[in-house]
Amino acid sequence: MSRPPLQLRPGLRVLPRADDEVQIGTDPRWAVRLVDLPPAEVALWSAVDGTTDLVGLADRAASQGADAASVATTVDALRDAGLTRPAPAPGVRTGGPAEAETVAWSLLSADGAGDAVVAGRAGAAVGVVGLGPTGLAVARHLAVAGVGTLLLDDDRAVRSADVAGAHRWSDVGAPRAVAAARVLRDAAPGARIDGDVEPDVVVVVEHEAADPARSMLLMTRDVAHVWVVLRAADAVVGPVVRPGVDPCLRCLDLHRTDLDPAWPTVLRSLTAARPGVDGEVGVLAGAAAALAAAQVLMLLAGQVPTLCGATVELTLPDLVARERRWSTHAACGCTSPPGTTDAGPREA
Numbered sequence: 001m002s003r004p005p006l007q008l009r010p011g012l013r014v015l016p017r018a019d020d021e022v023q024i025g026t027d028p029r030w031a032v033r034l035v036d037l038p039p040a041e042v043a044l045w046s047a048v049d050g051t052t053d054l055v056g057l058a059d060r061a062a063s064q065g066a067d068a069a070s071v072a073t074t075v076d077a078l079r080d081a082g083l084t085r086p087a088p089a090p091g092v093r094t095g096g097p098a099e100a101e102t103v104a105w106s107l108l109s110a111d112g113a114g115d116a117v118v119a120g121r122a123g124a125a126v127g128v129v130g131l132g133p134t135g136l137a138v139a140r141h142l143a144v145a146g147v148g149t150l151l152l153d154d155d156r157a158v159r160s161a162d163v164a165g166a167h168r169w170s171d172v173g174a175p176r177a178v179a180a181a182r183v184l185r186d187a188a189p190g191a192r193i194d195g196d197v198e199p200d201v202v203v204v205v206e207h208e209a210a211d212p213a214r215s216m217l218l219m220t221r222d223v224a225h226v227w228v229v230l231r232a233a234d235a236v237v238g239p240v241v242r243p244g245v246d247p248c249l250r251c252l253d254l255h256r257t258d259l260d261p262a263w264p265t266v267l268r269s270l271t272a273a274r275p276g277v278d279g280e281v282g283v284l285a286g287a288a289a290a291l292a293a294a295q296v297l298m299l300l301a302g303q304v305p306t307l308c309g310a311t312v313e314l315t316l317p318d319l320v321a322r323e324r325r326w327s328t329h330a331a332c333g334c335t336s337p338p339g340t341t342d343a344g345p346r347e348a
């Protein structure tokens, strides 16, 4: 009985290391060495790339002076280590930005089916609230990664400061959501911009502090969300909140209040409407947006985003990240099933 074709996962290269050794991959998360190989097997493996059928390789080994059983054993070991995948159907080509996404997610997904992860994004809808440089970059990352629907939310006009990101000088004065839609259509013509659908996840970009009222709305609607808060010289990305599962924004504010009883008063001032321009430094916006978009893509792939129960502070001038872990606050009650007793909401 013939076995179905098997290939190395895309993105893995076979690199000769010595007369009796080759290395497969370079990322320490999955790279392996094949050691103590006879010269014929070194030659055989050195010719393998992402299109080689590894089942056929074992069959061909004898004709090239290698031991078929030994090669078959190595192929089995690579399969057990998660470095192989079933060969895709012939003629399947993604092209465009999705191709690199497919290669990466072939390595990152448990079954090696990166093409299915990327294809699955087409049915997803992601909301982005706040369309300055950071929010627009989040939306653009997601659109070119294959997310099918972007729901844009920002009534304000594009300001000259917004040109730090993907906004254009020619759009200054236009509504941000309209200008952002034009940018996204240029980058990802297949993406739907807006529509009457519930978002699978919402990214909220705010300045100075996250708004508790918006958090309450998202928790009530049971929509997963990602916070990005920009300040003059740093950005806080996270937490990612799956309502009822992860610590919510209120949990974080209650923890802050435990440490600083004046925090609720300060928070009210920070979230109050104020005149003036909230500028966004370009490199900070870019880094924060990429991190937030990556968390969304983890969620859409069925993975638990790293920033569930965590925030990352990106600080200028070097943008080196510092992570902070957060737990659910006992007084919040956001992760307690309905009907259970809990300390309950409590005014700070």
Ligand SMILES: [Zn+2]
Pocket: 247, 248, 249, 250, 251, 252, 328, 329, 332, 333, 334, 335
């Ligand atoms: Zn909570």
